[in-house]
């Protein structure tokens with residue numbers, strides 16, 4: 551039995567949007583955990599811990615308004631540049647969060663998919679992600695792409711390599727390559743184009759998140775550190791999104 555999301559603890563209800571004002575695919579750059587912790591004189595890791603509740607509140611708020619796909623940037627291919635202590639913490643933390651939250655996500659009808667590279671990623675993180683994928687495979691309320699060890703350029707290079715291999719083996723004709731064919735090599739599972747790209751913390755950059763999928767995304771940057779985010783911040787971003795005129799190159 552699928553349960554409905556619990557309302558926000560403040561009792562806040564989502565604003566009234568028409569269906570066309572709701573993005574199908576929301577990309578989330580969950581940034582600002584370290585600064586949130588530093589402001590409080592806490593270790594950076596405390597900021598990551600505080601960010602967990604933010605993600606799952608945003609997911610409930612996304613379900614409430616009818617968003618169908620959320621991609622959450624949890625660990626980038628560039629985050630290996632951090633101190634060994636922080637990397638180690640983030641690996642263990644991702645593993646634990648996925649284990650801790652997957653039943654709840656399953657109850658909400660959320661389908662979890664892992665998007666990222668296996669290279670260097672802890673085996674235990676992959677195991678938990680695969681376990682979550684299996685558990686939630688039949689769900690269809692919302693798809694949650696957990697982007698762990700994800701990098702946009704890495705994804706494109708991997709796709710190009712797989713494509714070149716198929717051409718070399720005679721499985722794909724050179725003149726049949728087009729955007730649609732190329733996109734099939736990006737992820738095993740098809741990810742839709744991003745409609746709303748939302749980044750917290752006030753930084754105005756994409757940091758290698760979903761470049762292929764976001765070429766026509768509406769960009770919204772919020773001046774809130776990730777641990778302070780909840781579904782009401784998402785809804786504010788949706789109000790901004792609703793004002794945008796999307797043209798896709800047309801008039």
Ligand code: IPE
Nearest residue numbers: 580581582583584585586624
């Ligand atoms: C985002 O917060 C979490 C990850 C990148 C894993 P940061 O850790 O980047 O926090 P800031 O940007 O240093 O404040």
Ligand code: IPE
Nearest residue numbers: 579580581623624625626757
């Ligand atoms: C992007 O944030 C990656 C994640 C949120 C996982 P970063 O904090 O790593 O990005 P930069 O370094 O500010 O560009």
Ligand code: MG
Nearest residue numbers: 581582583584
């Ligand atoms: Mg950051």
